[in-house]
Amino acid sequence: MTERIEIIRSVRATWTPPPAGACASVDREVFLGYPGEPAVARLAREEDAKRVCARCSVLLECRESALAETNPVGVRGGLTPNERGAVRRRRAHH
Ligand code: SF4
Numbered sequence: 001m002t003e004r005i006e007i008i009r010s011v012r013a014t015w016t017p018p019p020a021g022a023c024a025s026v027d028r029e030v031f032l033g034y035p036g037e038p039a040v041a042r043l044a045r046e047e048d049a050k051r052v053c054a055r056c057s058v059l060l061e062c063r064e065s066a067l068a069e070t071n072p073v074g075v076r077g078g079l080t081p082n083e084r085g086a087v088r089r090r091r092a093h094h
Contacts, residue, residue, distance in 0.1 A: 005035040011073040022056035032074045049075035
């Protein structure tokens with residue numbers, strides 16, 4: 001748990017939205033979780049972020065880039081960390 005909190009803090013401190021991304025003009029807090037974020041708040045925030053990603057011109061590139069990392073924080077390419085993990089696992093078995 002402590003390790004995860006450190007990862008969240010690190011990503012929060014260093015994440016810069018891609019300049020061409022729709023998220024570049026949106027409050028970055030929409031995309032980033034925070035330690036201790038309640039599940040209800042997280043789910044609502046993730047849906048807000050996904051709506052931004054849905055109108056992003058670099059969605060596919062961003063998604064592949066996020067899938068190539070194992071960053072467990074934030075919505076990227078329209079996918080939550082759990083969804084990215086599921087895609088990685090599916091790809092690993094094909
Ligand atoms: S797909 Fe989402 S996270 Fe990626 S650049 Fe676009 S808006 Fe940002």
